[in-house]
Amino acid sequence: xxxxxxxxxxxxxxxxxxxxxxxxxxxxxxxxxxxxxxxxxxxxxxxxxxxxxxxxxxxxxxxxxxxxxxxxxxxxxxxxxxxxxxxxxxxxxxxxxxxxxxxx
Amino acid sequence: xxxxxxxxxxxxxxxxxxxxxxxxxxxxxxxxxxxxxxxxxxxxxxxxxxxxxxxxxxxxxxxxxxxxxxxxxxxxxxxxxxxxxxxxxxxxxxxxxxxxxxxxxxxxxxxxxxxxxxxxxxxxxxxxxxxxxxxxxxxxxxxxxxxxxxxxxxxxxxxxxxxxxxxxxxxxxxxxxxxxxxxxxxxxxxxxxxxxxxxxxxxxxxxxxxxxxxxxxxxxxxxxxxxxxxxxxxxxxxxxxxxxxxxxxxxxxxxxxxxxxxxxxxxxxxxxxxxxxxxxxxxxxxxxxxxxxxxxxxxxxxxxxxxxxxxxxxxxxxxxxxxxxxxxxxxxxxxxxxxxxxxxxxxxxxxxxxxxx
Numbered sequence: 001x002x003x004x005x006x007x008x009x010x011x012x013x014x015x016x017x018x019x020x021x022x023x024x025x026x027x028x029x030x031x032x033x034x035x036x037x038x039x040x041x042x043x044x045x046x047x048x049x050x051x052x053x054x055x056x057x058x059x060x061x062x063x064x065x066x067x068x069x070x071x072x073x074x075x076x077x078x079x080x081x082x083x084x085x086x087x088x089x090x091x092x093x094x095x096x097x098x099x100x101x102x103x104x
Numbered sequence: 105x106x107x108x109x110x111x112x113x114x115x116x117x118x119x120x121x122x123x124x125x126x127x128x129x130x131x132x133x134x135x136x137x138x139x140x141x142x143x144x145x146x147x148x149x150x151x152x153x154x155x156x157x158x159x160x161x162x163x164x165x166x167x168x169x170x171x172x173x174x175x176x177x178x179x180x181x182x183x184x185x186x187x188x189x190x191x192x193x194x195x196x197x198x199x200x201x202x203x204x205x206x207x208x209x210x211x212x213x214x215x216x217x218x219x220x221x222x223x224x225x226x227x228x229x230x231x232x233x234x235x236x237x238x239x240x241x242x243x244x245x246x247x248x249x250x251x252x253x254x255x256x257x258x259x260x261x262x263x264x265x266x267x268x269x270x271x272x273x274x275x276x277x278x279x280x281x282x283x284x285x286x287x288x289x290x291x292x293x294x295x296x297x298x299x300x301x302x303x304x305x306x307x308x309x310x311x312x313x314x315x316x317x318x319x320x321x322x323x324x325x326x327x328x329x330x331x332x333x334x335x336x337x338x339x340x341x342x343x344x345x346x347x348x349x350x351x352x353x354x355x356x357x358x359x360x361x362x363x364x365x366x367x368x369x370x371x372x373x374x375x376x377x378x379x380x381x382x383x384x385x386x387x388x389x390x391x392x393x394x395x396x397x398x399x400x401x402x403x404x405x406x407x408x409x410x411x412x413x414x415x416x417x418x419x420x421x422x423x424x425x426x427x428x429x430x431x432x433x434x435x436x437x438x439x440x441x442x443x444x445x446x447x448x449x450x451x452x453x454x455x456x457x458x459x460x461x
Contacts, residue, residue, distance in 0.1 A: 007233055009433075017354070017355065017398055020398060021273045021398065021399070024273040024275075024399055025271075025273050028277070028282060028283055028284045029283065029284065030233070030235075030283055030284050030285050031275065031284060032320065032433075032434060033319075033320045033321040033429065033432070034321040034323065034397055034429060035397050035398045035399070036321070043398065048233055053283075070233060071232070071233070073232075073433075073435060074167075074227075074231075074233060074434075074435055075232065076437075077107070077169075077232060077435035077437070077438075078228055078229065078232055080106040080107055080437065080438045081106060081107045081108075081109050081169075081228045081229075082107060082108055082109050082112050083109070085109075085111050085112055085115050087112060087115040087116050087118075087119045088115060092119060093116070093119040093122075093123045093180065094116045094120060094176050094177060094179070094180035095180055095184065096178070096180035096181030096182075096183075096185075096449075097177045097181070097194075097442060097446055098177075098181045098185075098192040098193055098194050098446065098450075099192070099193040099194075100181075100184055100185050100188055100191075100192065101190055101191050101192070101193045101198065102190055102191070102201075103200050103201050103202075
């Protein structure tokens with residue numbers, strides 16, 4: 001259940017560019033990524049907002065769809081951050097992720 | 105291997121410099137507000153004269169964690185492959201040992217993987233959605249007003265209220281508590297982190313290419329960000345006060361930012377090659393395009409880097425500048441982030457090869 005401290009990732013879709021510009025000017029949501037154009041001409045972007053702000057974004061010509069609980073997702077990712085220092089040992093260096101391959 | 109914490113980004117860079125003679129450790133001059141010293145790496149064979157340089161920076165926006173991993177792993181790939189005399193394979197995109205050697209011998213590749221360690225640490229340990237640095241100078245004691253958006257703090261059209269059309273939805277703010285987290289700071293280069301990047305460009309005087317790694321939307325962007333590009337009317341440029349109050353409307357005919365046609369073509373080619381090599385890894389499509397969107401930006405690193413040669417009137421100082429927007433979320437699970445690192449690093453190796461050609 002979202003709390004006052006929850007941040008949601010929502011997908012905001014505006015019916016046209018003028019509606020979107022007005023929304024961005026008025027509401028100033030925390031925008032993630034960039035604006036995309038849909039096949040029907042509408043425009044979408046992701047915003048990171050509280051549940052209350054998400055409700056405020058919805059208006060004529062604008063729909064708001066919740067994608068995920070960004071706070072919970074972020075907390076899960078924080079558990080995937082390394083602890084200590086894996087490169088502290090004298091012979092420990094980053095290896096890179098590409099395969100090192102001999103020329104054919 | 106999970107995401108790197110901030111100590112590991114630094115120790116990874118330092119350990120690479122210690123292990124490989126062809127990696128030079130570069131200490132940035134200014135510590136952050138929380139007292140952290142940052143380092144970059146210059147990678148490449150040594151020459152008496154400076155070589156053309158590609159400067160790659162990441163981690164300016166705190167929550168875009170994977171940018172640092174992309175750059176640390178790119179540095180490691182190039183150094184291990186060059187030392188071992190091997191090529192590199194990123195999924196379906198491969199590079200020969202000769203291509204790796206070309207990059208190392210013809211270029212200085214300057215990698216600065218973590219511009220904003222204070223912000224990353226806060227994002228990784230407290231608020232995962234934090235974007236800015238942690239400078240409290242203008243917060244007035246309000247925790248929500250701490251920090252500056254570093255990618256709005258460069259000196260390019262900083263006075264946005266004068267430069268842009270009143271109806272242009274410029275994605276910047278002069279309010280420290282703006283909920284969009286795009287507070288620009290009190291003046292250009294008010295922040296140590298952006299001054300460190302400027303110092304890096306000043307130090308590597310033969311920098312011809314600049315890439316700022318961000319997230320997200322799967323795009324490879326090139327200048328300009330304040331308005332649409334045009335190569336017809338040089339008078340329409342960011343320095344011309346006649347066009348103050350007219351910039352930033354996508355559909356308007358009042359203004360479009362002048363860019364030399366050759367630079368626009370070269371930038372497009374570099375961005376396209378990046379995207380092609382990236383797609384070869386596992387089929388992911390990134391889009392190469394100018395940075396201007398429905399909402400304009402100002403004070404960004406790429407526009408600043410390209411504009412430097414215009415302000416100095418020194419053609420030899422020209423820097424073609426880019427912004428990568430990797431992935432489709434700020435914090436993908438590490439298993440997915442590893443695949444994104446492979447994608448983007450393949451694109452960056454090809455970017456360097458194209459630059460060196």
